Amino acid sequence: MRTRIISAFPGTGKTFYCKLHPDITLDSDSSSFSWVEINQVKTRNLYWPSNYIEYIQDNIGKYEFIFVSTHKEVREALLNSCLFFYLIYPDKDEKELYIKRFKDRGSSKEFVDLLTEKWDSWIKELTFCEYGCSNIEMVFPYLDKELDHIVRSENGDK
Numbered sequence: 001m002r003t004r005i006i007s008a009f010p011g012t013g014k015t016f017y018c019k020l021h022p023d024i025t026l027d028s029d030s031s032s033f034s035w036v037e038i039n040q041v042k043t044r045n046l047y048w049p050s051n052y053i054e055y056i057q058d059n060i061g062k063y064e065f066i067f068v069s070t071h072k073e074v075r076e077a078l079l080n081s082c083l084f085f086y087l088i089y090p091d092k093d094e095k096e097l098y099i100k101r102f103k104d105r106g107s108s109k110e111f112v113d114l115l116t117e118k119w120d121s122w123i124k125e126l127t128f129c130e131y132g133c134s135n136i137e138m139v140f141p142y143l144d145k146e147l148d149h150i151v152r153s154e155n156g157d158k
Contacts, residue, residue, distance in 0.1 A: 003060045005085035011101045013143035014067040030069035049077040089126040
């Protein structure tokens with residue numbers, strides 16, 4: 001099975017798509033790999049992000065799509081491991097729509113506040129990631145249409 005690694009921004013529909021297509025998708029939540037709890041205190045995992053990249057590599061060939069984080073450390077680790085990926089992010093003008101999505105899905109206030117504060121800088125950073133991946137600024141409202149477009153484009157369809 002051909003595996004496509006999809007680094008997609010929060011709120012684009014990764015988890016929803018995975019729930020609809022569990023046989024062909026893996027939603028690899030990076031927080032399970034980036035943090036450990038020691039004496040009831042959350043601490044950065046010493047093996048992050050290499051443990052995450054190893055997990056991704058172990059699942060290549062098992063799924064059509066592996067959804068991964070857009071964190072800079074993850075993108076750099078993918079590139080350093082020579083793993084091509086699609087980087088999918090919303091248009092910078094969609095901020096209010098995404099903030100509403102985060103609130104509607106029950107994201108924590110801290111998460112919503114962080115994304116509200118960092119939106120412009122994070123989208124700008126993703127926009128200028130120039131090598132080792134295909135940058136895709138979303139034109140469809142959710143990830144499912146973007147994935148369909150990727151597959152059709154790879155197959156030479158329009």
